[in-house]
């Protein structure tokens with residue numbers, strides 16, 4: 001793994017964003033980036049099985065019934081053991097403890113299926129549809145201690161169609177998510193950015 005930027009992917013479900021990232025790496029659109037480990041907190045998560053099938057290291061840390069601090073400590077240890085540089089939450093249905101966030105400062109990304117700060121939390125696509133928005137989309141952001149709140153790296157927007165229902169809208173947002181996540185990883189792993197206040201600003205060179 002030496003020389004590569006190592007990702008740790010955390011998921012709880014079907015894992016389509018994980019698979020999209022894996023595909024970007026496979027077709028070399030994320031040069032110098034590898035998935036070091038996939039971690040699931042749910043035993044039968046589709047993404048966890050997919051990691052096994054792809055031969056990607058995968059670890060299960062069941063969270064149900066565990067204290068957040070204890071569970072997170074195990075996950076942090078695992079990420080450190082795999083020399084993870086960047087943690088990517090990809091449908092990880094669990095809030096991170098402050099200790100977790102402090103262990104990877106500005107090194108944890110999340111993808112959310114709305115144009116934040118609108119519609120944080122669960123079922124964001126349904127919330128947006130039921131609110132009657134005309135533009136929907138997704139957001140990749142750094143994770144901070146608040147839910148769906150950290151600095152925004154990028155967003156992709158789509159129009160809500162007259163023919164949409166909550167399901168078709170979610171499906172079309174998911175297509176954008178799969179593009180957005182790899183693009184955000186490319187931007188962050190390039191190092192060519194600066195964070196000023198809440199603004200993620202692309203730069204020509206990586207800052208020291």
Ligand code: GRF
Nearest residue numbers: 014015016017091111112113
């Ligand atoms: C995605 O909609 C993502 O934005 C949200 O959870 C869902 C995960 O989907 N955080 P998948 O497991 O990556 O298919």
